[in-house]
Amino acid sequence: MFDVTTFAQLFVTGLAMGSIYALVALSFALLYKAVGILNFAVGEFVMVPGFISVVLLTTLKVPFLWAYLVTLGLMVFFGAVFQRTVYHPLRGRPFVTVLVSTIGASLFLRNTSLLTFGADPRVSPGLFTAKTVSFFGVFVPPQYLLIIATLIVLVVFQYLLFEKTLLGKKMQATAQDRDMARLLGIPVDTIILITFIYASLLGGISGILLAPVFYVTADMGFMIALKAFASSIAGGLGSIPGAIVGGLFIGVVELFCAAYISATYKDVFAFVILIAVLLLRPQGFFGEKIAEKA
Amino acid sequence: MRVKRFSLRILFYLAAAIVLVALPSLVRSNYWLGTIDLAIIYSIAVLGLNIVLGLTGQLNIAQAAFWGIGAYTAALLNTRLGWPFWATLLAAPPMAGAFGVMLGFPTLRLSGRYLALATIGFGIIINLILHNWKEFTGGADGIPGIASPVLGPFKFSTNASFYYLGLACLIIAALAQLKIKNSRMGRAFQAVKENELAAELSGVNAFKYRVIAFALCSAYGGLAGQLFAHRTKFVSAETFFIDMSILFICMLMIGGVGSIAGAIVGASLLTFIPEWLRFLQGPWAMAIFGLAIIFMMVFMPDGLAGLTRSIVQRIAARINPDGQEAAGRPSSGRIGATGEGK
Amino acid sequence: MKTILEIQGLTKWFGGLVAVDNVSLSIREGEIRALIGPNGSGKSTLLNLVSGVYAPTDGRILFKGQSVLNKRPHLLVEEGMKRTFQNARLFSGLTVLQNVMVGLHGQTRGGLFGIVFSLPGVKEEEKLIFCKAEEMLEFVGLHELANAPAKNLPYGQQRLLEVARALVSGPDLLLLDEPAAGMNPSETSQLMRLLEKIRNRGTTIFLVEHDMNLVMEISDSITVLNFGKSIAQGPPAEIQNNEGVIEAYLGKRARYA
Numbered sequence: 019m020f021d022v023t024t025f026a027q028l029f030v031t032g033l034a035m036g037s038i039y040a041l042v043a044l045s046f047a048l049l050y051k052a053v054g055i056l057n058f059a060v061g062e063f064v065m066v067p068g069f070i071s072v073v074l075l076t077t078l079k080v081p082f083l084w085a086y087l088v089t090l091g092l093m094v095f096f097g098a099v100f101q102r103t104v105y106h107p108l109r110g111r112p113f114v115t116v117l118v119s120t121i122g123a124s125l126f127l128r129n130t131s132l133l134t135f136g137a138d139p140r141v142s143p144g145l146f147t148a149k150t151v152s153f154f155g156v157f158v159p160p161q162y163l164l165i166i167a168t169l170i171v172l173v174v175f176q177y178l179l180f181e182k183t184l185l186g187k188k189m190q191a192t193a194q195d196r197d198m199a200r201l202l203g204i205p206v207d208t209i210i211l212i213t214f215i216y217a218s219l220l221g222g223i224s225g226i227l228l229a230p231v232f233y234v235t236a237d238m239g240f241m242i243a244l245k246a247f248a249s250s251i252a253g254g255l256g257s258i259p260g261a262i263v264g265g266l267f268i269g270v271v272e273l274f275c276a277a278y279i280s281a282t283y284k285d286v287f288a289f290v291i292l293i294a295v296l297l298l299r300p301q302g303f304f305g306e307k308i309a310e311k312a
Numbered sequence: 313m314r315v316k317r318f319s320l321r322i323l324f325y326l327a328a329a330i331v332l333v334a335l336p337s338l339v340r341s342n343y344w345l346g347t348i349d350l351a352i353i354y355s356i357a358v359l360g361l362n363i364v365l366g367l368t369g370q371l372n373i374a375q376a377a378f379w380g381i382g383a384y385t386a387a388l389l390n391t392r393l394g395w396p397f398w399a400t401l402l403a404a405p406p407m408a409g410a411f412g413v414m415l416g417f418p419t420l421r422l423s424g425r426y427l428a429l430a431t432i433g434f435g436i437i438i439n440l441i442l443h444n445w446k447e448f449t450g451g452a453d454g455i456p457g458i459a460s461p462v463l464g465p466f467k468f469s470t471n472a473s474f475y476y477l478g479l480a481c482l483i484i485a486a487l488a489q490l491k492i493k494n495s496r497m498g499r500a501f502q503a504v505k506e507n508e509l510a511a512e513l514s515g516v517n518a519f520k521y522r523v524i525a526f527a528l529c530s531a532y533g534g535l536a537g538q539l540f541a542h543r544t545k546f547v548s549a550e551t552f553f554i555d556m557s558i559l560f561i562c563m564l565m566i567g568g569v570g571s572i573a574g575a576i577v578g579a580s581l582l583t584f585i586p587e588w589l590r591f592l593q594g595p596w597a598m599a600i601f602g603l604a605i606i607f608m609m610v611f612m613p614d615g616l617a618g619l620t621r622s623i624v625q626r627i628a629a630r631i632n633p634d635g636q637e638a639a640g641r642p643s644s645g646r647i648g649a650t651g652e653g654k
Numbered sequence: 655m656k657t658i659l660e661i662q663g664l665t666k667w668f669g670g671l672v673a674v675d676n677v678s679l680s681i682r683e684g685e686i687r688a689l690i691g692p693n694g695s696g697k698s699t700l701l702n703l704v705s706g707v708y709a710p711t712d713g714r715i716l717f718k719g720q721s722v723l724n725k726r727p728h729l730l731v732e733e734g735m736k737r738t739f740q741n742a743r744l745f746s747g748l749t750v751l752q753n754v755m756v757g758l759h760g761q762t763r764g765g766l767f768g769i770v771f772s773l774p775g776v777k778e779e780e781k782l783i784f785c786k787a788e789e790m791l792e793f794v795g796l797h798e799l800a801n802a803p804a805k806n807l808p809y810g811q812q813r814l815l816e817v818a819r820a821l822v823s824g825p826d827l828l829l830l831d832e833p834a835a836g837m838n839p840s841e842t843s844q845l846m847r848l849l850e851k852i853r854n855r856g857t858t859i860f861l862v863e864h865d866m867n868l869v870m871e872i873s874d875s876i877t878v879l880n881f882g883k884s885i886a887q888g889p890p891a892e893i894q895n896n897e898g899v900i901e902a903y904l905g906k907r908a909r910y911a
Contacts, residue, residue: 050425056425056428056429103606104606107610108609108610111609111613112369113424113425114365114371114424114569115565115609115613116609117371117428118561118562118565118605118609119605119606119609119610121558121561121562121602121605122601122602122603122604122605122606122608122609123602123606124602125598125599125601125602125605126599126602126603126606127602128598128602129595129596129598129599129602130595130599132595133595133596133599244432244433244436247429247432247433248433250429251426251429251430251433255425255426255429282444283440283444285436285440286436286437286440286441288433289433289434289436289437290437292429292430292433293418293430293433293434293437296418296419296422296426296430297418488770491769491770491772492766492769492770495764495769495776495780496755496759496762496764496769496779496780496783497764497766497769499748499752499755499756499759500756500759502745502747502748502752503745503748503756503759505747506744506745506746506747506748507743507744507745509707509727509743510739510743510744510745511745511756512726512727512728512731513705513707513727513728513731513736513737514728514731514736514756514757514759514819514820515728515731515732515757515759515760515823516728516756516759517726517728518728524766528766
């Protein structure tokens with residue numbers, strides 16, 4: 019039953035899905051770290067650009083490069099609007115209030131997308147014409163390799179951004195201690211706005227990458243958000259490396275469990291992992307020790 | 313003055329009681345009576361949420377799952393073992409409560425944000441099990457043929473008769489919560505919410521009270537589920553999806569977190585508003601609903617209960633301008649009397 | 655007189671910094687012991703160690719002859735040790751009276767069933783702690799504000815409320831972390847009288863305090879910390895003339911010494 023080629027194919031597919039989860043979890047973790055919110059609309063951060071890219075590519079027949087650039091441009095705008103309407107008026111309020119506000123945003127985006135784009139699942143054409151390519155003897159869809167490569171590039175980019183640029187340092191300072199950052203003359207509100215835009219762009223990239231291999235529907239954000247939550251917890255809530263490793267881990271484990279244990283319960287495994295992590299190592303793989311007391 | 317106020321209060325309760333008893337004959341429409349029954353059931357589930365979110369300040373995004381556990385417990389016990397309504401009434405809330413403890417134990421030592429995410433996972437797992445464990449739960453077909461409650465010669469099979477049964481349960485649930493809120497337990501819950509360390513150093517075991525609150529919350533959910541199963545006579549997994557958990561939270565936020573009356577009003581409003589919005593197509597209504605939630609959070613963070621409170625205060629201040637200064641002072645009761653005597 | 659609190663070789667490291675360094679002291683039943691020292695000398699850390707908020711790196715803490723290590727704070731409370739905080743940590747949503755009633759939590763037993771059905775035992779218990787809480791508010795002078803939300807109290811009264819909440823259960827040892835901080839002179843002298851009244855009830859007081867007038871006036875003995883080390887111990891008159899202490903406080907507090 020067990021053969022190496024199937025195993026390798028499953029592994030690459032799992033890594034590709036995991037890379038998407040990692041990107042979304044990264045978006046989720048960034049906002050958690052920067053402003054302490056749990057963004058329940060993170061799935062819609064993927065669904066909206068997914069639809070935009072599909073419409074640009076199929077209905078409007080825009081060339082790939084332009085379609086992707088326009089989508090990402092719109093996501094910059096989307097992130098800014100999201101920050102101004104859903105978060106900014108509620109800054110400083112209890113986290114439950116902001117959380118419910120993002121739930122409201124998620125409902126709004128899901129249903130307006132349903133009204134705008136219809137209920138039919140859409141698929142965007144891929145960049146690649148070949149169905150599969152041989153990769154060390156394993157046949158995988160090139161889009162999967164692109165997804166994994168994009169994650170690697172983004173991780174390097176983000177490392178350089180946070181560690182080597184002044185903007186990155188300002189973002190870190192703001193996340194760590196907002197009042198102190200303000201005293202140091204960092205324009206905290208602008209930095210938070212930039213963080214939202216960056217989180218939105220991460221969603222945009224995920225949406226663009228996912229659209230050719232996954233049906234784009236108004237409801238797709240929901241499952242994606244749930245996987246991102248599971249990834250974040252597994253990796254350690256608010257940990258950047260944790261979000262990446264957690265996402266990859268969930269993606270791979272989920273696929274193997276679906277293939278070798280039960281396809282029906284495919285979606286359960288992510289949450290079984292989540293509960294198991296909470297039981298055994300509640301702070302996640304990379305989380306700091308959780309202070310029990312004040 | 314005091315006598316007048318007292319008799320006014322009695323009059324108010326009397327009028328409320330008459331309206332509540334006469335409601336089925338006033339409404340008449342079977343459809344709207346059914347909606348009222350549903351509002352009562354939701355109110356009980358939301359009251360449960362109020363214990364966790366309102367009193368201890370934790371977020372449970374799995375109330376629909378506990379609601380479902382209560383409903384399936386009742387459905388299975390009734391259809392497989394022939395347990396009547398009154399027997400499942402005693403079984404369903406503890407069953408849901410036990411699941412609550414099971415989820416609470418590993419997660420309630422962590423910060424509230426972990427709990428929020430863990431409860432989502434739990435809700436999804438429960439829902440998928442209800443969906444896929446066909447031999448036990450009937451899968452997507454659900455479990456039909458649940459018996460209506462019977463009490464002696466009375467059978468609560470119509471919406472109107474079930475209304476009285478549901479109302480009795482709601483009143484008992486609300487009164488029980490009022491008792492809890494004003495007891496050592498309720499004070500411990502609120503102490504943990506306000507300042508965990510100070511609570512511990514006052515002798516309150518914070519973790520224990522979080523678990524108790526969580527168990528109570530899920531038991532309320534279980535009670536709502538049990539009533540639901542015996543009212544609709546049919547349960548299936550779709551009903552108990554995470555959407556409902558979120559709706560329950562919205563009901564509580566709109567009514568006013570921490571307020572018992574707010575929980576009931578919020579649940580009733582959000583049961584009826586979608587019905588009134590029926591002329592709008594489904595997605596339109598939901599999109600507007602989503603926007604409304606954001607607006608609510610921004611402009612009415614304390615819900616209708618908070619709004620009412622501030623309006624009452626403003627009116628009181630206008631009627632009695634000196635009253636404003638006395639806002640921090642006792643307004644009634646034994647202690648106030650000694651203070652005024654000075 | 656019996657010893658109520660015994661500290662032996664207590665040490666606490668935070669990373670590479672030693673906050674409390676091999677401190678030993680013992681407090682007799684019924685005394686008022688003050689812990690003083692310049693800012694950052696480890697006073698609050700010591701209090702946090704005694705009350706179980708931090709775990710020590712090394713050393714022993716015996717309360718009534720029993721080790722307090724590895725006991726959750728709420729268990730220490732049951733054994734008769736209560737404390738207040740440097741910045742009042744009240745339950746701001748509860749009323750003044752309810753805050754005090756939470757302090758009596760350990761003395762009530764009512765379970766869910768009894769509460770929901772208002773069993774006689776629960777009712778009685780509730781009445782009893784209600785009266786006790788009222789008495790305590792009278793004792794500290796806050797009874798007129800019993801029904802006000804705790805958050806509406808001015809700062810000085812919040813500190814008093816915290817003392818009331820801690821004292822109401824009749825602890826044998828009361829730990830006070832800078833009780834006079836933020837109080838005006840009249841509130842401070844009110845506090846001094848209150849502390850003496852508390853001592854007269856038989857409660858031992860162990861307090862960290864900056865206000866030297868208060869410390870010198872009411873303490874039976876004083877322990878001085880500097881850089882985490884205990885540098886002097888003795889009655890107020892002795893401490894005032896101790897050269898090591900004068901040195902530690904030099905400049906800033908020399909006039910008291």
